[in-house]
Amino acid sequence: MKILIRFIFSSLLIGSVILLSFSNNFNDQLLDATLNGSSESETSHDKLIGGLLKAGFDEGSCVSRYTTSLLYRKPSPYKPSPYLVSKLRRYEKLHKRCGPGTEAYKRATEQLDENQVRSSDKECRYVVWVATEYGLGNRIISLVSSFLYALLTDRVILVDQRKDISDLFCEPFPDTSWLLPLDFPLMGQIDSYYKEYSLCYGTMLKNHAINSTTTPPSHLYIHLLHDYRDVDKMFYCEANQAFIKSVPWLVVKSNLYFAPSLWLIPSFQTKLIKLFPQKDTVFHHLSRYLFHPTNQVWDMVTSTYNANLSKADEVLGLQIRVFSTPSGYFQHVMDQIVSCTQREKLLPELATNGSSHSQVMNTTRSKKLKAVLVASLHPEYSDELSKMFSERPSSTGEMIQVYQPSGERVQQTDEKLHDQKALADIYLLSLSVNIVTTERSTFGYVAHGLGGLKPWILYEPKNRKVPDPPCVRALSMEPCFIRAPLHGCQAKKIKTTPFIKHCENWNLGIKLVDAPDKFWWW
Secondary structure, three states: OHHHHHHEEEEEEEHHHHHHHHHHHHHHHHHHHHHHOHHHOOHHHHHHOOOOOOOOHHHOOOOHHHHHOOOOOOOOOOOOOOHHHHHHHHHHHHHHHHHOOOOOHHHHHHHHHHHOOOOOOOOOOEEEHHHOOOOOOHHHHHHHHHHHHHHHOOOEEOOOOOOOOOHHHHHOOOOOOOOOOOOOOOOOOOOHHHOOOOOOOOHHHHOOOOOOOOOOEEEEEEOOOOOOOOOHHHOOOHHEEEEEEOOEEEEEOOOOHHHEEEEEEOOHHHHHHHOOHHHHHHHHHHHHOOOOOOHHHHHHHHHHHHHHHOOOEEEEEEEEEOOOOOOOOOOOHHHHHHHHHHOOOOOOOOOOOOOOOHHHHHOOOOOOOOEEEEOOOOHHHHHOOOOOOOOHOEOOOOEEEEOOOOOOOOHHHHHHHHHHHHHHHHHHHHOOOOOEEEOOOOOHHHHHHHHOOEEEEEOOOOOEEEEEEEEEEOOOOOEEOOOOOOOOHHHHHHHHHHEEEEOOEEEEEEEEOOOOOOOOOO
16 A cells, blocks of 8 residues: 555656646747747747847847847848848958957058058958938938948948947947047048048049049048039949949948949949848848947837837837928828828727717727827827827727827937937837838838838928828838939939839939849840
């Protein structure tokens, strides 16, 4: 009898251990599934976004780098190509070899002091991105474009750190820095570089200072701001890239997303098609690779998300920019927002006065919570939207809650806290399921590009009247190049290239869309 009791007790003990082990394994697998999008196809490397990011960074020093895609954003349906991943790994090695603090960088800067190119020192070439006085959105889209150019031409990108970029973003490259050292030999001069500068590439062309016998200078200034001239736009011509390639240092000023025109340079196009088989993913991939908010900014993002958005069944992002002078709250803009969101079924209409509460509640099986995240300098828009849905129920029975993290009223570029709040708003918008943005707003470009979202774009009102239609669905998630070189060497290519289209709401601009591979000269 004692033997039987011992056998039963032992069996129960062993069974309990097995069940406990199974339970722990199951919980571990559940946690892994939660962090990786609950998909069997996702792996533990999802925090690297399909290989876009490199492992090995100190996670505590930049929490956002590996957690954005795991905890707050659904897995992107757009996967980076193996060629892009390998190209980024090669770039990182180049940057580590040529970046600040290396002997190669020291030799390269000595050429600037001597103002001549040493034939023996062609190992490292650079793009220096200069922060202009334009807003955060302009800076981000121009920096992505400049990095793409560096990637295509095997140059190292160095970023002007005198603004607040180090307060906004972590270092993107391992074991090196992308910040332009403050003792850079041209640092005291680059602010004055403009179209009239003698070593501005467009000015050199205008003055016929470049020919087959011209000795390349140690640096060139590339003027790609919105006010650039036709001679400056010749930067985008294939024939001019050979001379530019021979110059070690390129100093670039831009407030534009000029990536689409790089696709129209034949020697670049073949590389770009391999890098981005889905042609409308350029900004989406490169922005997620380059930009990781600092811990201070990320704390703003996570605290707002966890407090206001995490329990919502769906989040609608609403980015409102009023370009009129003076700016502020206008009823016709508010009417346009309501018209667009209800027409496109992004927000429900209000229940009619004759609808009973039970009729409203019976229109949906469960009470769905939809959060509306508003990003605007003017809090009145979110206040009015919140008031609208608090006074009357929605016709679908959905609960609508409206949040606006910040409302600064006036844009304050280069004010650290203002820019940090702006960046937090951009990232919060990028976590939306759907997004509505304002025509030609670079702030909106960055938000929907980061999130891989094809936005609805609010048309610019004319004569303070609501446009009809009030908004349009974007052709792609790519930003618009709003000052494209529509004439000159790229004019024919713009008309005949299937993956280049005029922007939905701006005929002066072009953007990338996904289309079958076809070279412009076919």
